[in-house]
Amino acid sequence: MTNDFTVGLVCTKENCEGGPNTPAQYFGGDENRCSDCYWDELEIEVVTPPMEVAHLEIKPSTYILQSVWKDEEKEVFYIHRQEEEPNDTDKVFKYKGKTYLYKIAKITSKESAMKAIHSWWRGCISLNDLNKKEKGRYEYI
Known part of the structure; x- marks a missing residue:
């Protein structure tokens, strides 16, 4: 219908x-x-993993950093993560042909948001190292 x-x-x-x-x-x-025009009009920044990690088996995600509120004292950001196969379609959106999981974190400074994204990437690198040592046991965590 x-x-x-x-x-x-x-x-x-x-x-x-x-x-x-x-x-x-x-x-x-x-x-x-x-969807593309809507997100283009917002204050967003697409944050992609460095090329040095493109070869990894467990790939680090791309994130969208969205500024949602700002005043003289602080700024609030939402972080959205790219998803290849989303589980919950109610919390995803499309942008430039990619699917993103909506608002995985709310952080009060750009510096803290970038630290969070970098820590998630380091986690992927650690999982890949562990996966290599354990002969593929952690490939689908």
Whole structure:
């Protein structure tokens, strides 16, 4: 059964990368946005793992760092993680053809957010080292 309300709603952003008939997924008044245009309009930074770890069997994730609130004293960030095979479709979104798990962390400074991401990458490197020693036993943790 289709929802007649959403049929035909397309992204209204001028010069949408997806083209003139890209389906809208975020709605608000006269402004409808496809997923890519919606996320492009927010204060985000895509943080990708360094090339030195691209060869690893257990791959470190790519993250999106989103600034959600800022004043003179502090700034709040959400961290979203790229997922190859998401389990909970209610908490994921698409951006540039990739699927991200929504808000895995809420952190109060960019420096702390980057430290968290780097620690997760170091964890992947450690898992790969352990996996190598244990002959593949930890491949699918």
